[in-house]
Amino acid sequence: EPEVTQTPSHQVTQMGQEVILRCVPISNHLYFYWYRQILGQKVEFLVSFYNNEISEKSEIFDDQFSVERPDGSNFTLKIRSTKLEDSAMYFCASQGRATGELFFGEGSRLTVL
């Protein structure tokens, strides 16, 4: 069964450091998402990406965040200067079409010290 893969599974970083979380979506999918879940809280939308550009972003997704799809396969989330409150599980998801089923990765746990 096709799957979305995410790396790293867990990253510990110091406050102020840059972090890149990587995702390999399902190969023929067109819509890509990043969500995050702070420990003990619900999952929140960060950003959606279609046709090589951001299609929607939340208030959380400020100038410290960026996404790109550098090589047509990987889909990355970069946090430029991490803050303590960025500690969370980050989920990548992909869809084959706008109304299609959503496939999630296993998540990348980010701990900011």
Next chain:
Amino acid sequence: KNEVEQSPQNLTAQEGEFITINCSYSVGISALHWLQQHPGGGIVSLFMLSSGKKKHGRLIATINIQEKHSSLHITASHPRDSAVYICAVRSTTGGGNKLTFGTGTQLKVEL
């Protein structure tokens, strides 16, 4: 008020019991998803619904668009069903395909 409300928040059942988890939402939607989150944190999509009812194995999901309500049923529950079950909706307002999530229902099935 949250756009997506789930009940109960926590549920403990004995193996073999029939389980129902409820989801109510306050916005117009184009689809509702039921998701399962494993203890390790990974999320798996169980169902995507826009109307009616779907069944997969021991899982059944129903939705009533007029009442803005959906239920997830588990028949003949088993300890391996223990997980967090999350309802998420794709709203018709504001465009876009993002999901808005409920807070989840923590299910524990005991022997």
